[in-house]
Amino acid sequence: MHLCECGSPLLVRYDLQQVKASFQREALQSRSHSLWRYEELLPIDDPEGVVSLGENMTPLLALEKLGQELGVPRLFLKDEGALPTGTFKARGAAIGVSRAKELGVSILVMPTNGNAGGAWAAYCAAAGIQAVIVMPESAPVMNWKECTLAGASLYLVNGLISDAGKIVARAISEYGWYDASTLKEPYRIEGKKTMGLELIEQLGWRVPDVILYPTGGGVGIIGIYKVIKELQEIGQLDGRLPRMVAVQSTGCAPIVKAWEQGKSESEFWENAHTAAFGITVPKALGDFLVLEAIYETEGCAIAVDDKEILEAQRQLASRQGLLVCPEGAATLCAAARLAQTGWIKKEDEVVLFNTGTGLKYPETVEANPEVLEPEDSLPG
Numbered sequence: 001m002h003l004c005e006c007g008s009p010l011l012v013r014y015d016l017q018q019v020k021a022s023f024q025r026e027a028l029q030s031r032s033h034s035l036w037r038y039e040e041l042l043p044i045d046d047p048e049g050v051v052s053l054g055e056n057m058t059p060l061l062a063l064e065k066l067g068q069e070l071g072v073p074r075l076f077l078k079d080e081g082a083l084p085t086g087t088f089k090a091r092g093a094a095i096g097v098s099r100a101k102e103l104g105v106s107i108l109v110m111p112t113n114g115n116a117g118g119a120w121a122a123y124c125a126a127a128g129i130q131a132v133i134v135m136p137e138s139a140p141v142m143n144w145k146e147c148t149l150a151g152a153s154l155y156l157v158n159g160l161i162s163d164a165g166k167i168v169a170r171a172i173s174e175y176g177w178y179d180a181s182t183l184k185e186p187y188r189i190e191g192k193k194t195m196g197l198e199l200i201e202q203l204g205w206r207v208p209d210v211i212l213y214p215t216g217g218g219v220g221i222i223g224i225y226k227v228i229k230e231l232q233e234i235g236q237l238d239g240r241l242p243r244m245v246a247v248q249s250t251g252c253a254p255i256v257k258a259w260e261q262g263k264s265e266s267e268f269w270e271n272a273h274t275a276a277f278g279i280t281v282p283k284a285l286g287d288f289l290v291l292e293a294i295y296e297t298e299g300c301a302i303a304v305d306d307k308e309i310l311e312a313q314r315q316l317a318s319r320q321g322l323l324v325c326p327e328g329a330a331t332l333c334a335a336a337r338l339a340q341t342g343w344i345k346k347e348d349e350v351v352l353f354n355t356g357t358g359l360k361y362p363e364t365v366e367a368n369p370e371v372l373e374p375e376d377s378l379p380g
């Protein structure tokens with residue numbers, strides 16, 4: 001069990017005074033272009049023993065054409081699709097599995113909507129840890145396949161991630177396996193926070209005005225907010241905060257509902273369903289931390305519908321050449337909406353997080369090209 005006695009998540013704390021005294025930006029120059037470069041702010045005892053699949057720094061791309069059209073000329077996209085297993089879940093898995101290995105874990109178990117399962121299965125394969133993964137039957141088929149191929153024990157549940165979570169909880173109490181559920185071990189978030197660290201370094205050690213993030217379990221937002229605070233404490237950032245925006249789907253928007261009602265916790269969302277499968281989380285364990293990050297940064301939460309999401313996915317591909325996942329596309333819809341209402345201003349520097357590659361979601365894309373016979377000619 002890796003929760004507080006009160007049932008809440010535990011967060012990793014560092015001796016930030018000591019880090020402050022020793023941390024030097026210049027030292028990063030000679031380090032690898034990967035999340036491992038931030039070793040002072042990672043919970044790893046032995047950097048030599050880590051499990052790595054090549055977590056390169058991901059590009060921060062200017063969306064010039066779409067930015068102009070939306071009236072947000074300083075619009076950027078951080079493209080996490082370039083990571084191992086195709087999503088930012090690799091960051092959490094790299095640190096989470098490395099730490100599990102340090103702790104001597106031999107079997108770990110987790111519920112997932114798919115991408116975390118794929119990432120943890122891959123890193124566990126590399127680490128020699130047995131992964132037991134439970135995901136909804138409706139998860140993207142690619143996620144089943146990558147888990148199976150990586151040698152994980154995969155089970156599908158006729159239900160949602162919350163149902164998978166219940167099955168996992170029973171297995172843990174029965175067999176004593178290591179619980180790798182979101183926020184039930186404190187290390188995954190340390191990996192995910194490196195998204196924020198990287199962004200800040202890429203911007204020259206400052207934050208943008210607005211960050212839009214597709215929010216499911218909320219670890220991404222919590223992690224980015226956590227690392228901003230850490231960087232402030234070690235004197236690497238001034239006190240300015242980016243307005244953080246949690247983007248959800250109208251088919252599953254518990255955080256949006258809670259934010260609209262000014263609440264500090266969300267309620268279970270019934271009959272959750274969206275094409276942006278990775279953000280189908282009806283009730284997140286860390287919902288109160290996500291809401292805190294939104295309130296503290298004067299951000300907001302916004303829901304967009306599947307039709308808009310798929311249209312935004314097409315736009316990003318046809319206008320900018322980027323094949324993003326539906327979750328990532330949702331952030332573009334949200335930015336468009338917030339620019340329309342004036343919440344995002346023309347001079348704001350805005351960063352969208354594309355959390356994964358669209359290649360993992362062939363079933364969300366419609367394409368009906370014409371089939372030719374060998375003797376046919378092209379219409380010209």
Ligand SMILES: *Cc1c(COP(=O)(O)O)cnc(C)c1O
Pocket residue numbers: 087089115116214215216217218219220221278279325327328355356
């Ligand atoms: C898991 C996932 C999310 C949600 O991330 P959280 O940090 O859990 O809120 C968003 N997009 C994709 C593609 C995901 O796999």
